[in-house]
Amino acid sequence: LCEALVFFYPLAGRLREIPPDGRLIVECTAVGVPFVEADADVTLLEFGEPLLPPYPCVKELLCDLGDSKDILAKPLAFFQVIRFRCGAFSVGMHLCHTMYDAVGVFKFLEAIGDMARGEPQPTVLPVRERELLTSCSAPSITRAHLGYEPLADGDTSDDVMQTTPSAGMIGQYFFFGPAEISAIRSSVPESLAKRSTVFELLAAVMWRCRTAALGYEPNKLVRFMFAHNARRGWKRDPPIPHGYYGCAIVFPVAETTASELCGNPLSHALELVHKAKSEANDEYVRSTVELLASRKWPALVLDRTFVVSDLTALGEDRIDFGWGKRIAGGVPMAADILTKLLSYFMKCKGADGEDCIVVPMYLPKTAMDTFAAQISIWTKKPGSRTAATSSL
Template sequence: MAPQDSLVFKVRRCEAELVRPARPTPREHKRLSDVDDQEGLRFQIPAIQFYPGDGSGRDPARAIREGLARALVFYYPLAGRLRELPGSRKLVVDCNEEGVLFVEADADVTLDQFGDALQPPFPCLEELIFDVPGSSAVLDAPVLLIQVTRLKCGGFIFTVRLNHAMSDAAGLVQFMTAVGEMAKGADAPSVLPVWQRELLDARDPPRITCTHREYEQVEDTKRTLIPLDDMEHRSFFFGAAQMSALRSRVPPHQRASSTFEVLTACLWRCRTIAIQPDPEEEVRVLCIGNARTKFNPPLPAGYYGNAFAFPVAVTRADKLCQNPLGYALELVKKAKADVTEEYMRSLADLMVLRGRPHFTVVRSFLVSDTTKAGFGNVDFGWGKPVYGGPAKGGVGAIPGVASFYIPFRNREGENGIVVPVCLPAPAMRIFVQELDALLKDPPPSTTTNKSTFVISSL
């Protein structure tokens, strides 16, 4: 197996084509919700799936292309183009059947050659999801770009790039699942899509009833935004031993906290120490929270719009770094608890009243848990992927701000979470030291929890 940092391969691509719905669909304009069209979601987000071959000789590109055309009959807005209404920055979909960009490709590499590289950052990712010229704009461009890359072993890689304003991770997985079902011969998706974006529109009149510090306009007075140059990408694995070691670092009454809460508190603290902000300045962590079940009644099962919030924990850098891990954990738990139906209503109202602002990125760390999104269950007819989920960390063109929690099985067969992290090289060294200390040197009472963690880099 080739080590990840030395794996290089060539990809031969056919010319990109537009796949349109297999049957005529309604020609209309559909408004996005007031949560969908906020500035912080106006970017393209990539996901990647690796599938082994099944020896059948079937062509995955052909099967997926046909399934895609049939699924777009039901998900026809995804074949349209986003427009912005003049004067309001309101986004609408022009359902014009222009189609989804599709690229068929072949790579001179086998799935086994990836070895431990089946986690972000992926080698030659720019070849596996080729940025077709003119395709990456938010407005007047394809909403989806899909590439199916056949491998020498008979397996294949499915990559997709989505305009985030259209859907969140749950909505994307719902659509991918529909493509798989249609590729396998179904007459209709098992979960029918629901548009109903008005469910997350602002009230009339709009009124902000909750505190939304995630949208504070913070000036970068100390130039603390992470630079674009000299960035290092690594992934860290957290299994049972690693999580046990982290839990040993918090008071007994906090040890029943969720894996997300404990891990987020740990990474936020280690990352803040690593980037060395001014001790007196505020730092924050934004915890993406799925709000589908927070409504009464819950949002419809087929809803595929953005249905999450960015609840935020805020504190001074010195307090976060000098206090024990339990301090950060309590802040994260309180932030998560903020997300209610009223919070989402207030969020939609804020978007309308304040011009659809971007969430705060200055001294911010954003975490998104995709472990329950379902990427690992998407079946196009070749079974479940050996890896399925985000293709890289980061949010849009902002490096280092975001990390995803991705379900992962390591080479020893242990299930856990892999977390991609992007930092400048000097900060990454400090981050690794801080994390290593938490994982390798638990308190004396929990010495049995000593463990190591997997690092991959590119």
């Protein structure tokens, strides 16, 4: 970890605000990051066989970082390594998203693995050239950015996701293997199914089922938002270097009414996801940069919004600390406001050993049963499926 921080030296510093607008800078103080190590008198078998989320004792596998909302003058990463009696170990991390996105995090972890295996330097040298994604002197916002605009239908006090306290929420993991994905794919016209990715299919069906479970009024606007890696499709000169580990994500949005989403075939939701994804091109990324700069880094508007971050292509299986293969991992549900609104798509081995995608969902207790029932309908074989009705 220390050797990797030499190459990722900004991560050993601290964030500070610059008046008058509160812009953040990193003071490269070389203070470092906390590293906690411990031994546990348990084996991995005691965590369950097969090892599937939700993993037991997640809080114990992560060190306490205090108030996660306070990021000034605090470490930019927290690490905790626990050795188990069987020889396995866990690596728990808290990371400051201001400094890096998910791609950047995994570049850092890969570098730690390189150094742990005795390499003289990271296989991919890190690059911090944030000026590549800074605003022009004359900002030009050329695209619509719904994620930073309030819903056009006004009052959002009916959004139970925002108003329900954590005590009234429940978290559950949903597993999608080849059979479930095939069933969802068979629910849309063949021509659309052939050009749809697994991400698009799962995003569409989960957005639809979640909206139905939450029981929004039919005329209310609902949104689907996803984290898009701006490194993909960046066509400007100079290009974003392969080793860039800062934040390079934008948030495209699809919007429709609850009745349009849940009252139409699944193909309608899928087409909306397709459209939002296709619009996240080079121009959209540049326009987002200009918007953020001109409006002094506004917060995302998350009312009646389902947010997704796809982690399945990050390559966590490539991380090798030299002690053996990664068995399991992922982002735990933390019961904060972001977790309530955000679902991660993560790779996992299912109970039968098949590769699958696991998606955490956090909902009010009254809505979870409805959501699970709706998902169950869409993941059945077509011959055994009944009509997928909504509560609208």
